[in-house]
Amino acid sequence: MAYNRNKELEDADAQVIVFERVSKSYQKGIPAINNISFQIKKGEFVFIVGSSGSGKSTLIRLILKEIEPTAGKIYVNFKDLTRMKHRQVAKYRRGIGVVFQNFRLLKDRNVFENVAFAQRVIEVPGSTIRRQVPFMLSLMGLMDKQNSLPTELSGGEQQRVALARALVNNPVILLADEPTGNLDPKNSWEIMKLLEDINKRGTTVVVVTHNKEIVDKMQKRVITMNKGILISDEQRGGYSHAY
Numbered sequence: 001m002a003y004n005r006n007k008e009l010e011d012a013d014a015q016v017i018v019f020e021r022v023s024k025s026y027q028k029g030i031p032a033i034n035n036i037s038f039q040i041k042k043g044e045f046v047f048i049v050g051s052s053g054s055g056k057s058t059l060i061r062l063i064l065k066e067i068e069p070t071a072g073k074i075y076v077n078f079k080d081l082t083r084m085k086h087r088q089v090a091k092y093r094r095g096i097g098v099v100f101q102n103f104r105l106l107k108d109r110n111v112f113e114n115v116a117f118a119q120r121v122i123e124v125p126g127s128t129i130r131r132q133v134p135f136m137l138s139l140m141g142l143m144d145k146q147n148s149l150p151t152e153l154s155g156g157e158q159q160r161v162a163l164a165r166a167l168v169n170n171p172v173i174l175l176a177d178e179p180t181g182n183l184d185p186k187n188s189w190e191i192m193k194l195l196e197d198i199n200k201r202g203t204t205v206v207v208v209t210h211n212k213e214i215v216d217k218m219q220k221r222v223i224t225m226n227k228g229i230l231i232s233d234e235q236r237g238g239y240s241h242a243y
Ligand SMILES: Nc1ncnc2c1ncn2[C@@H]1O[C@H](COP(=O)(O)OP(=O)(O)OP(=O)(O)O)[C@@H](O)[C@H]1O
Pocket: 026, 027, 031, 032, 050, 051, 052, 053, 054, 055, 056, 057, 058, 059
């Protein structure tokens, strides 16, 4: 069924990520993503799990329009990505917050400036930045660290800065690609609890992870990939199918 983009769909039940029979082949042979269909509703919290090479990062890169599908349709934030013009991509990506395993902070700028940077690039007025950055830092429990450089922070603190930066422009969707991959169990749980809080405030959260313990305990929707195929999609699921 074709996805119908109209105003009525932009309500609480709206699907903010839609994959319709999507495939992606980087080269000849087994596709990285093979004929995948799923939908994620506004405000959902979804884990994407699967063994190494199963296509999870490819899925994230497709959502960000860093790569194009070989076949199928992708709709994100009510936009048809396959028909989006090149010049519209930067603006589109601003509606999506992203965090990665390795934090990707600016090493020569302090915590405040790392978060403010996300606003400066889209020319948010200074007065708004001075109001919104401290608000975001306090939500992440980082107010006393705003003058610190990333090298002066623990891994958990660095990931919280990355989260503050990803969220400061109030995105509809937050994508987290292995957000706890470099963290110990205590910090991993802190980040997961923050992601849960962010989700409760209305942001759709999609988390790619290998962290079995977290997936099993959180009791969220779990999409499991294997060799490019979506092998299960369960509400309140666990990690059991991933290998
Ligand atoms: N740029 C690329 N060029 C060619 N093949 C690629 C490229 N990126 C990924 N692949 C291949 O596509 C498949 C899926 O890779 P992908 O990175 O999406 O998996 P993943 O599930 O994220 O793995 P991991 O958990 O190890 O990060 C793999 O076979 C991989 O080798």
